[in-house]
Each structure stands twice: as structure tokens, then as C-alpha cells.
Amino acid sequence: MIRALHRWPGLLALALVTILSLSGAALSVFPAAERITAPQAEAGLTVAALADRIQAVYPGVEQIRRSPSGRITAYWFDQGAPGAAVIDPATGEGVASADPNQAERWLTNLHRSLFLGDGGRFAMAAGAAAMLILSLSGAALVVRRAGGWRHWFAPLRGPLAGRLHAEIARIAVVGLVLSSTTALWMTASTFDLLPDGGSMPAVPAEVSGETGFALDQMITLRQTPVAELRELSFPYPGDATDVFTVKTDRGTGYLDQGDGALLAWADLTGWERVSETIYMLHTGQGAATLGLVLGLMALGVPAMGATGVVIWLAGRRGRPRIRGNQPAGRAKTILLVGSEGGSTWGFAATLQAALTEAGQSVHVGPMSGFAPERYARAERIILLAATYGDGAAPASAKGFLDRLNASDRAPNIPLAVLGFGDRSFPAYCAFAKSVAAAAEAKGWPELLALDTIDRQSPQDFARWGRALGDALGIRLELSHRPVQMQTTTLTLVSRRDYGAEVQAPTTILRFALPHASLWQRLRGAGFARFHAGDLIGILPEGGAVPRLYSLASGRRDSFIEIVVKKHPGGLCSGQLTALEPGDTVAAFLRRNPGFRPDRSRAPLILIGAGTGIGPLAGFVRGNARHRPIHLFFGMRHPDSDFFYGEELVTWQDEGRLTRLVTAVSRGARPHYVQDALRGEATQVAELIRNGARVMVCGGRDMATGVADALAEILAPAGLTPAVLKAEGRYVEDVY
């Protein structure tokens, strides 16, 4: 719901808010420029003294105005010819033209009405309203994504467009809310919808009838500092019944021109004060610095518009069409999807297609449409559930848990729950787990135990599909390809072999950097831009599902390197480890921005075992800034599978690696990487207390062991791996 409230106003109002923000940003410069260039009155100068000075220079002066920037303008008639100038208050002399700045006038008219009069004003007000809705719904999305207000500034993960969108938004949203609410207030004020009109005192019935009282003797003007002045209007020459009108920050009054007496006074109303403050906040007139800040924030709007469109297009592409979907009342398999960004729908489509092909009748729908009373012929219910933020329900699963918990008992139809998530988040598949727990509590019969898919892994999904097929007594081969990947041909340059002696044959494969077209380079597409820790997908010959490997090099290294362990009977690893220099493979790049060192200089603790060393070695190799890096590396035997053994020594000499701690698991006393961590507990705890970041890469068991060891090490300091994960200081790449 919130997402829809963000998407549609955003797309509809894109042009309007872009014009509003660009013209607003340009306009924000003028008050600051005026503040700098306008000659300012000396402290303590009174309106009486200023008016006297100006009248001495321009005897025909008719009006004196002071803008919020402090700029003083005088208007006069000299022998019937009108004159006006910006005044230097020190001399009363004109120093600059008082004509309106034509560029500012043009921008102002564009900004408030598109040069279209009242219709344009309404359109721009609608733009401001859209901006307000976008700001509020966007803030709600950021909060939901981050898992609460406390995490407003937590590091973000995910595709670049989404990250940029949220990064800009969480800084700019304050300014945009302020600018749009004040804009709406000002529009209401312009159209007389607010009782904030000027309060003028009643016209005095009697005046002295005299003229010529000296300006610098008028008590009211002598008591009013120039800083409070807004406007002083002079009586018509020769009209003894006319009066001086003075407007200040406090109100408006009439002064007798014969004796200087204050004839009438009216204070500003509360509404007027509020409206003037709002005018100042919106225009920056009288608050030039704030204006500049708001202008800068407004510049984020076009960037958010562009990234927003990219996100929307990507989301549209990501959600496939489901062919041959059966009505809920007729289907034997009910497949419900809880998806936030749309990728889980892709898995649902793959599963639906495979089940349909196997002769099943399948109904696919969102989890939010859960209605067990309608599933008349259903024999099984399958839930594919992603997680949002800190374990919240994703968009298409809203209300599912409430409905389940409110029901008397669960449907008597066997259930399988499959969670989708990212292991590097603390709340990994938390929503799927809550659903499974709630189902168990309601006594819902189980078809399959809860299983999870890490980072959209096609392998995980295929494995789960075989288990489902076994449970149904059919052969189910799920070959899910998230998006049709465009592959690039990579040519092997060199290979280094390890581990044969310890029954773990492993090869470091180095491929030549493929040529990237200019267009690819501009967009940073494919292999035109990649970092160590990104993933490379390889579709083995004769296989339907691509396998993912972590990159041990970045674009700057000018080669592509991966570490591949040959699995017994493994199709892809078998083909890769059989490659000889000159051979080629088809590969695509999958970005993995969640597993990348941040840009800070805080020490890094890298922990890996086996082929998990790959991306970690890449980080060390790319550490030209000599950031402190502590590497914990677990291997079987140093004589056999010490990957990058020689380079690590060189990198240490070059200052790219601060410390290397190894653990050897084969031998008299098996030692694992988590044991090595425990051995260095004091130093590890010290580093983490001082802001170090932890990055773990390797098998699932190792990652669990490392998390347990770190929990023990950090307990005395009152820290947990979960807290570090929430702060973005503990990330994992687990397979």
C-alpha cells in the first residue's frame, strides 16, 4: 500500500516535481546573493536617522522598504519623474538599481505557476502535494526497509539505483517535507484560504493639520531600529490630511506629519506571523543559509526521479506472467507468494510451470489473499515467503499472519513453507520462520519442513524442488533463471592447482578481461565494472541452472579470478577445473554490493576457509590504501591447499595485509578458523570494540562456527554478532 502510494504519485508528478525542485534550487541562490551584496545598516541605526538621511539626498522620497536580507530600497519622485534605488544606509545615497532581477522573476514565475496564471499555481500546488506524499511514503518505506527509525542511517544494500534513491532520500526528505508543506501553506494563503490578511489600523479621524515635522524627531521612528523596519510610506506632498505609514516586524502604525504623534497602531496577528515565518522558511528570504540548504536538498529530486524510474522498470521486468493459473477453488496445489520487490514471484512462476508440466493444477496468488475456505479441492498449500526489513511481512503477504492467528484452527491441508532471504542480514528469512511457527502452533499439518533460499540461489531452489517432488511422488526439476542473463565469453589465461593431496582438488582460474564497449563502460554494465566479492555466474554445458562463484579480483586488477573446488560429480566445477589456458566459458556478472568493504579506514577482520579465501584475497590485493586488514584463513594442510600462500607474504610486505592467522584442520591437532579466532580473542575483541568490521566467506558450517566463536569473544564487551550485523559491521557471504 505504501509502495503504491509512493510509486504512482512519483511517476505521475515526475515532471512537475523536477521543474519545482530545479527552479527552487536555482531560486535559493538569490536570497544569499542579496544578503552578501546589499549594504547593511550599522548596528543601532534608527528608522528616524535612516529616513532623514534618505530624505536629505532624495527630497521627493515617497517610500522606503527594507527586505528581510537587510537591503534598503527607496522610491521617490524628482520633478515628476519616478526614481528608485538600493540605498547605502550609511549615506542615504543610491548605490544600485532597484529594478527586479529578471532571471529571478522568470524563475519565480516558472516555480509558482509555470507562467500559466492561477491554473499553473494549482498545478504546482498539486506538484508540492505530490512531493509531500512522496516524502512521507518514502520515509515510511525507508523505515520499513531499515527495520525502524533507529536504523534511519544504517548502511544500505542492494542494487545501485535503489541504494542511491534511499541514500539521497534519507538526507533530503527533511528539506522536501519542509519545502512542500510551506508551499501548500503559501498557496492557501495566496488564494485567501487562510485568515492571514494584513491587519491595518483604523484610519485616524483627526490629524493635526500641520506639516513639516522633522523626521529625525519622530519618537516612534527614533525608537524603531532599522533591523525591524519593513516599510515607511510618506504622505503626499501638500496634503495636510495625509499621514506617515510605518510597518515593522511588530505591526503597522500611522504617524502625524505635523507633530510626529502615533495616531493609530495595529499589531501583527498570530496568523500573519505564522505565514511570514512560513514564507521565510520556504523562500530563504531572511534565512539565506537555510534557503541554500533547502536548495541543495531539492537538487536530490531529479536524481531520485531518475533512480526511481529505474527501480520501477526493474521491478516490472522482474515480475513474470503466470500462464495457465487455475482458480483457487479448482486447484489441487495452492501456491501463495509473499514478495516485496517481485523476485519471489519469479520463483513462483518457475514452480508453477514445473508443477503444471507434471500434470498438477496450480493456483498462484499473493499470501495476502489467503482464504482457506475457498480451497475446496486443494491437497497442499505451498508458501513462498520473502522477508522485509527486521522480519516484517513483505508487501504481498500483509495480513496473512493476522488472518491465520485469528482463525480457530489451521486448514487441514498439508503445508510447505519456503523462505527467501539473505544470510548476511540478521533477520534471515525471519518472516518465513514466523509463518512456520504460527502454522505449527495452530496444528497445521506439514508437507515439508521449513526450508530457505539464500540470495535467490537457483541451486537451493532446485534442491528444495527435488524434496518437494519426493513428497508428491513426482519428478520435479526446478531450473530457475532469475532473469535471462546475457553472457560474455571469458578466455582462461592461467590456472594454479592445489589440494589434490588432501582430496580437495581446487584450482585458481584466471581469465582475461573481456573487451567492454563504450556504452557498457558508460553504464558500468557487465564486466565493465566489478569488484572482488561480486559473483560470476556460469552456465555449465548440459546444465540448466547457473552456478555462482565469488570473484577474487576487481576490474582494476585487469583480470577475472575465481577459486573453484572440484566436487565429486559436480557438473560445473568439473568443467571449470578441466579448462586449459585458451579455453573459454560463457559467464555473466551478478553484483553483490552487500559483500564489499566499506570506504572507511576502520580495520577489517576477514575470516574465511577453503575457497572462501577468494574474495578476501581480492580485498587484500585491492588494499592500496593500506587499511589495517587481519586475515583468518582456515585450510586443510599448508603444503597442499594454502591458496594465495605466496601472494599473501608479498601483500604483507607491501603493507596491504597487517596480519595473517592460519588454522590447519588436518594433522595431529585439528584446528579450525573459529579456533584461531578464539586463540586471538583479546585482540579480536579489542579491534571490534574500536570499530573494526568483520567479513566472513565460506561454507555454512564454518560461518555458524565463526558466529558462535565471535559471540563468545564479544560477550564480555556486551556485543553480539546480531548487533554488529544490524550496524552493518558484520557481513557474510555463505554458500
Next chain:
Amino acid sequence: MKSILATLALTTALTIPGLAMARPVTLTTTLNNYGGDGAYLALYVTDASGAYVGSLWMAGGKSKYYEHLSDWYRATGGDTAQVNGITGASVGAGRTLEITLDLADALFDAGYTLHIDAAVEDMRDSPNEVAVPLTTDGAGTPVTGRRYVASFAYDM
């Protein structure tokens, strides 16, 4: 040049001053190129003693800006009822405002004066921009305003 032609029914006080004798009068106001946004103009009449009698036309629809038409505002207290039904758009620089309305014969040659107050955003307020006595002889004779009005004339 854009011109605005407005024909008023016999509704305002000025058009029915007791005797139902009235004639159509065209008021033509041409602004000079003062280099600002559209001008607000108030056209109104005072009697021989200078007292406000009534308004003929208000060019400019947003009453929050009327206080800048300072003589008109002081005379009427900013009462928008004075210009109900006789309000139009503000007039751009270099443009012409042309209004035709039925004015009572009694307004002519009886000491009445037609005034125009003018104001432009971020520019000078110009009360009493034009002040011209209403006489049958003066009809068709253009006069120049103080700041914004290049020429004003009333024709019968």
C-alpha cells in the same frame, strides 16, 4: 495587445445615483514596459471633497495584495464587497485594459475625480497613479500616470 472588454449591468452604486440616466463609458488604460509582473489596478471615484464614492474596476484577483493599492485600501478598509463582480485579471506590462460600463450622467461635470491606484510585486506601490476629473470636455483626452500608466482615457 490584449484588451479586456467588460460590459457591466446596472449594479453598482455609481451606475444608479438616484436618476436612472446613464451612458456607456469606455475606460482605456495602457501600461508602459516597466519590466515587472502583472500590475494590480484599482479604478475608483472620489467626490469634490475627496471622499470615496465607489469603485469602477479592480484588476487583480487576490485580495491579500490589495493593501498595496494603499489609497483605495485606506478609503475602503480593504472591503472586497466594493469590487464584487467588477474584478478581473491583473494587467501585464505594456498591455491595455479596456472596460466599458454604464456610468451615471450625474458623475460628470460635478467635481468627481477618477483615481487609479497601481502596485506591482517587488516594485513601487503607486497610489494615485492617475487622478483625472470626470468632465464631458475631458473625455477622449489621454493622460499619463506617475509610474506605470502610459496613457489613460475615458470615452463616451
